[in-house]
Amino acid sequence: DIQMTQSPSSLSASVGDRVTVTCRASQGIRNYLAWFQQKPGEAPKSLIYATSSLQSGVPSKFSGSGSGTDFTLTISSLQPEDFATYYCQQYISYPWTFGQGTKVEIK
Amino acid sequence: EVQLLESGGGLVKPGGSLRLSCAASGFTFSSYGMSWVRQAPGKGLEWVSGISYSGGTTYYADSVKGRFTVSRDNSKNTLVLQMRSLRAEDTAIYYCAKATEAYCGSDCYTPNDYWGQGTQVTVSS
DSSP states (O other): OOOEEEEOSEEEEOTTOOEEEEEEESSOOTTOEEEEEEOTTSOOEEEEETTTEEOTTOOTTEEEEEETTEEEEEESSOOGGGOSEEEEEEOSSSSOEEOOOEEEEEO | OOEEEEEOOEEEOTTOOEEEEEEEESSOGGGEEEEEEEEOTTOOEEEEEEEOTTSSOEEEOTTTTTTEEEEEETTTTEEEEEEOSOOGGGOEEEEEEEEEEESOOTTOOOOEEEEOOOEEEEEOO
16 A cells, blocks of 8 residues: 655644645655645545646645655645645555645644 | 535444445536545544446455445435444544546546535444
């Protein structure tokens, strides 16, 4: 199985900060990488697929980059509604696997 | 508007069975692959199972293979997860999710876009 490792596991940031979350795959996954946002008590929300394509309705402050084994999610200017846990997921091979999550907290 | 509504969760004893359903609306259900993803209390997301748009191909996590069966009824816009031989470690919220791209077969790759609100499964004596 492909292992997905996110860093950091948590971070504290202020409103307006630029935030970057990193995701590393244990083997190459080309660009088949998705990002999800989850707030407490809510279902996950899809943000990005194919490394850098925004899902419908997702604001452009979210962006993704990378290829092969190393990927990043960037939030250009953190807003109060962005405080949540973020997960990466590979979907090039079954079983699909998620990173352990990165919790973005208010500083 | 895409809607996915899970049902069938509850409390079950170890070794028992449960049948989860996901009622889909707002899109052409028969055109999209579907998945089940779960989240144990305080833990991260775990992909459980997937099924192709036709229902002809299914996939499972090793942790549930041989115990869970995914199926779909395209005439009723319903996704089903039959769970048997349940264990305490199966306790989680179970989400159904829709594929982003339609008609994605074995030679294409598409993640999930829309997710349901989940149904709680608790396995305890």
